[in-house]
Amino acid sequence: MGMEKTKGSREGMEPAAHQEPGAADGDARAPGGARGGGSRAIPGNRERRTPAAEEPEGRGEPPTEPGEPAASSTSIRADEADGDSNGPAGHGSSGGGEEAGPAGLARLSLPARIFVAITVAVVAVAVAVHVTMVFLHVAPDNTVSRQHSDAVDDYVLPEFEQNWKLFAPNPLQQNVAVHARAAVTKDDGNTETTGWVNLTALDGAAVRGNPAPSHTQQNELRRAWEFYANYHDDKSRPVGLRGRLSEQYMKRIVMRRFGTRLNGGSVERIQLRSAITPVKPPPWSQERMDLRTKYAVQPWWPVTSADLPGSDS
Amino acid sequence: MTDPTDARNAGPTAASGQVTAQSDGEQPRYGPAQGRHGAVPPAVPDKAVAGPRARIEGWVSRGLTRVTSSALGPYQTAIVRIGFGLVWFLFLLREWPHRQELYGPEGPWSWGLAERLIDSNHAFTVLMWSSSNSWFELVYLLALLSAAALTLGWHTRASSVLFMVGVLSLQNRSVFMGDGGDNVIHLMAIYLVLTRCGQVWSLDARRAARGRTEGTAGVVLWAVLGAVLLGGTVAGGFSLGWCLFFWALWVANGLWWVLRRAGARGGRSVREARDVCDILANLGHNAVLLVIMVEVCLIYSTAGWYKIQGTRWQDGSAVYYPMNLDYFSPWPELSHVLAGNGLMIFLVTYVTVGMQIAFPFTLLNRRAKNVLLAFMIVEHLGIAVLLGLPFFSLAMIAADAVFLPTVFLVWSGRRLGALAARVRGLLPRGRRPDTGHEEREEHGRDEAMDHGPDGAPAGIPAAQESEDDVAGTRLPGR
Numbered sequence: 001m002g003m004e005k006t007k008g009s010r011e012g013m014e015p016a017a018h019q020e021p022g023a024a025d026g027d028a029r030a031p032g033g034a035r036g037g038g039s040r041a042i043p044g045n046r047e048r049r050t051p052a053a054e055e056p057e058g059r060g061e062p063p064t065e066p067g068e069p070a071a072s073s074t075s076i077r078a079d080e081a082d083g084d085s086n087g088p089a090g091h092g093s094s095g096g097g098e099e100a101g102p103a104g105l106a107r108l109s110l111p112a113r114i115f116v117a118i119t120v121a122v123v124a125v126a127v128a129v130h131v132t133m134v135f136l137h138v139a140p141d142n143t144v145s146r147q148h149s150d151a152v153d154d155y156v157l158p159e160f161e162q163n164w165k166l167f168a169p170n171p172l173q174q175n176v177a178v179h180a181r182a183a184v185t186k187d188d189g190n191t192e193t194t195g196w197v198n199l200t201a202l203d204g205a206a207v208r209g210n211p212a213p214s215h216t217q218q219n220e221l222r223r224a225w226e227f228y229a230n231y232h233d234d235k236s237r238p239v240g241l242r243g244r245l246s247e248q249y250m251k252r253i254v255m256r257r258f259g260t261r262l263n264g265g266s267v268e269r270i271q272l273r274s275a276i277t278p279v280k281p282p283p284w285s286q287e288r289m290d291l292r293t294k295y296a297v298q299p300w301w302p303v304t305s306a307d308l309p310g311s312d313s
Numbered sequence: 314m315t316d317p318t319d320a321r322n323a324g325p326t327a328a329s330g331q332v333t334a335q336s337d338g339e340q341p342r343y344g345p346a347q348g349r350h351g352a353v354p355p356a357v358p359d360k361a362v363a364g365p366r367a368r369i370e371g372w373v374s375r376g377l378t379r380v381t382s383s384a385l386g387p388y389q390t391a392i393v394r395i396g397f398g399l400v401w402f403l404f405l406l407r408e409w410p411h412r413q414e415l416y417g418p419e420g421p422w423s424w425g426l427a428e429r430l431i432d433s434n435h436a437f438t439v440l441m442w443s444s445s446n447s448w449f450e451l452v453y454l455l456a457l458l459s460a461a462a463l464t465l466g467w468h469t470r471a472s473s474v475l476f477m478v479g480v481l482s483l484q485n486r487s488v489f490m491g492d493g494g495d496n497v498i499h500l501m502a503i504y505l506v507l508t509r510c511g512q513v514w515s516l517d518a519r520r521a522a523r524g525r526t527e528g529t530a531g532v533v534l535w536a537v538l539g540a541v542l543l544g545g546t547v548a549g550g551f552s553l554g555w556c557l558f559f560w561a562l563w564v565a566n567g568l569w570w571v572l573r574r575a576g577a578r579g580g581r582s583v584r585e586a587r588d589v590c591d592i593l594a595n596l597g598h599n600a601v602l603l604v605i606m607v608e609v610c611l612i613y614s615t616a617g618w619y620k621i622q623g624t625r626w627q628d629g630s631a632v633y634y635p636m637n638l639d640y641f642s643p644w645p646e647l648s649h650v651l652a653g654n655g656l657m658i659f660l661v662t663y664v665t666v667g668m669q670i671a672f673p674f675t676l677l678n679r680r681a682k683n684v685l686l687a688f689m690i691v692e693h694l695g696i697a698v699l700l701g702l703p704f705f706s707l708a709m710i711a712a713d714a715v716f717l718p719t720v721f722l723v724w725s726g727r728r729l730g731a732l733a734a735r736v737r738g739l740l741p742r743g744r745r746p747d748t749g750h751e752e753r754e755e756h757g758r759d760e761a762m763d764h765g766p767d768g769a770p771a772g773i774p775a776a777q778e779s780e781d782d783v784a785g786t787r788l789p790g791r
Contacts, residue, residue: 105382107585107588112589120380120596124600131604134611135611158434163496164611166616167634167635168616169619170623170625170626170631171623172634172638200640201639207639208642208643210643211698212703215408215491216408216414218640218701220421241429241430241433242430245429248426249489252423252426279637282655282658306425310419311425
C-alpha cells in the first residue's frame with residue numbers, strides 16, 4: 001500500500017468535532033408498538049342512514065372529544081354535514097345504504113362500526129404518540145424532553161433513532177486525519193518502528209474522482225475515529241463498554257489495512273494519532289487562523305489475534 | 314379485483330371530489346338538530362353555536378370517510394417505495410465488493426463486537442443469529458433481492474417486510490458504517506411495511522390490471538415466511554415486540570387472502586369482515602403516510618433549526634467548509650472553483666437554511682410547496698455530485714417524493730411508460746406493451762391494493778387530478 005510517512009509527533013489535543021455531516025449514530029433498542037397516551041382521539045364513524053338523528057344529551061360537545069369513539073359510532077349523532085347533499089358517498093342521507101361508501105362504512109353493522117371507531121381512535125393516538133416522541137427526540141434539548149428523556153429514549157431507541165444535525169450547527173471546519181504506525185519484529189529479532197501512515201489520506205485518495213464512494217472509504221475510518229474519540233477521555237482512557245469496543249474496532253481497522261507483516265517484520269504493536277488541520281478560511285474572508293496541524297498521540301496497543309481480520313471476536 | 318361490481322370503483326375519486334366540491338358549502342341544513350343543540354346553552358344564539366360546530370363535524374366526518382375508504386396517495390407511496398427500494402438496491406450492489414468489510418462476520422466491526430454492542434442496545438438484526446459467513450452471504454443476497462422485489466412491486470406486502478428485515482439487519486449489524494442516508498432508509502423501511510405502497514406502478518398492480526389471479530407464488534411465499542418465522546420464534550431469534558409484530562403481519566396477510574376469496578362469493582358477514590379488514594388496512598396506510606410526511610418535515614425543520622444556530626450558517630460561509638473536507642470532495646477542482654465565489658457560497662448557504670426552515674410551512678400552499686420541492690431536489694442532486702454522497706442524496710429525494718403532486722407523477726409515469734413501450738417496440742421480439750386501458754381497479758381489493766394499469770389510467774378522472782397531492786388535501790379546510 002502506498003504509505004505516506006509523516007515525521008514528527010507534536011502533542012496537542014483538539015476536541016473531536018461533534019458536528020458530523022450526515023452522521024446519525026445508530027444505537028439501538030426494542031421496537032415500540034402503539035402506545036396509548038392522552039392525546040385526542042378522532043371520534044369514530046358517524047355514518048348513519050337516516051337524517052332524523054338525535055343528539056344524545058351531554059354529547060353536544062366537540063366531535064374531537066377523546067374517549068368516546070364507541071359512543072359516537074352508534075350513529076345517533078346529528079351530523080349536520082350530512083345535510084350536505086355532496087356528502088361523501090357513504091353518508092347516505094338520502095337514498096339507501098347500498099351505494100354507500102367507497103369503503104362501505106355505512107354498510108357495516110353496528111359492532112363492526114364500533115370496532116372501526118375504536119381502531120380509528122387507537123391509530124390516531126398511536127400516530128400522535130409516535131410523532132411526539134420522534135419530535136422530542138430530534139428537537140434540541142428542552143424542558144419537556146429533559147423531563148421525559150427516559151420515556152422518549154425507550155420509545156425511539158433503537159429503531160427510530162435519528163439525527164438531522166446535518167453540517168449543523170456548524171459544519172466541520174477541520175480535516176481530521178488518523179495516522180498509524182507499527183512496531184515490528186524482524187526475522188533477526190530486532191524491533192523497528194515504522195513511520196506514520198496517513199490512513200485518512202488513503203481514504204481521501206479513494207474518494208477523489210469517485211462518483212459513488214464506498215462506505216468503507218467515506219465512513220468507516222471517519223466514524224470509527226469519531227466513535228473512539230467520543231468514548232475516550234482526554235487521557236485516552238476508554239469510557240465504558242463503548243470505549244473498549246471502539247478501541248478494538250480501531251485496532252481491527254488499522255490491522256486490516258496494515259496486514260500482519262510490515263516493512264519485513266511482523267506487527268507486534270500499533271499506535272495511532274489524530275492529525276487535525278483546520279480548513280483554510282475562504283479566500284474572500286479576512287479571518288486569520290493558525291493552520292498548523294495538531295496531533296493527538298494515543299498509547300501503544302499490543303496486537304492480539306482478536307485484532308486480526310481473520311477473526312470474528 | 315375479485316368483485317368488480319363492487320360499488321367502490323368510484324371510491325377514491327368520489328371521495329376526493331366531494332372534498333373539493335364541499336369546501337365552502339358548509340351550511341347545516343338540519344334545522345331541528347341545530348335547534349336542539351342551540352337549546353342546550355340557552356344564552357347563545359343558535360347559529361353561533363351550530364356554525365362552527367357543523368363545520369367541525371362535517372370536516373371530521375369527511376375526514377373519517379376519507380381515511381377509511383381508500384389508501385391515499387397511491388402514486389406518492391409508490392414513488393417512495395420505488396425510490397427507497399432502488400437506493401438500497403443500488404447501494405448494496407455498489408458495496409458488493411466491500412460487503413465483507415462492511416457487514417461480514419470478520420469485518421473490522423466483527424461479529425463479536427457487534428454482539429457486545431447489540432446486547433446493550435437490543436437492535437434488531439438477523440445477522441446475530443449465526444456468525445457463519447454463509448449466513449451472512451445469504452442475508453446480503455436476500456436483502457439485495459428484496460430491494461429489487463420492492464422496487465418492482467412484486468408481492469409488495471411480503472417484499473416490504475423482507476426489505477425492512479434486510480435494511481435493519483445490515484445497518485444494525487454495523488451501525489458505525491452508516492450516515493444520514495442510511496438513517497432515512499432505515500426509518501422508511503419500517504414505515505413502508507405498513508403502507509399499501511403497491512397500488513400503482515407495481516407488478517402486483519399490473520397483474521391485477523390484466524385480470525390475472527395471483528397464482529401460487531404468493532401462497533408459497535407466505536408459507537415459507539411462516540416457516541422461517543416459526544423457526545425464528547422457536548429458536549428465540551426475535552424479541553417479544555418483533556415477534557408479535559411479524560406474527561401479526563403474517564396472520565393479517567393470510568387472513569386478507571382468505572377473506573378476499575371468501576368475500577367474492579361468501580355471505581354478508583364474510584363480506585363485512587373483508588370490508589373491515591380493508592378499512593383497517595387503509596387506516597394503517599393513511600396513518601403511516603401521515604407519519605412519513607411528518608418525518609420528512611421533521612428532517613428539514615430540525616436540520617434548519619440547528620443550522621440557524623451556527624455562526625457559519627449565519628455569516629454565510631458554511632457551504633464552503635464541507636467542500637474542503639477530504640472525505641467530501643471527490644472533485645476538488647470543482648469544489649475549488651465554487652468555493653472561490655463568496656457571493657455564491659453566501660447565497661447557497663442562506664437559501665439552504667431558508668428552504669429547510671420554510672419547507673413545512675409551504676405545505677399550506679401547493680404552488681410554494683412545489684417550487685420548494687423542486688429546489689430541494691436540485692440541491693440534493695448537487696450534494697450527490699459535489700460531496701460524493703449519491704446514496705444519501707437519492708434517499709432524501711425519495712423521501713421528498715412523498716410531496717410530489719399527483720398530476721406530475723401521473724404525467725411522468727405515462728411518459729416513462731410510453732418511452733418503455735417505444736423501446737420495447739424496437740426490440741426484435743418485443744412483446745406488445747401493456748398500455749393499460751383497463752379500468753382502474755377498485756380500491757383495496759387485492760392483497761397489494763392493486764390499482765390497475767401499470768402506467769396511468771388512460772384518463773385520470775378530473776376529481777383525481779384536483780386531488781393534486783396528499784399534502785394539500787390533507788390539510789383542514791382545503
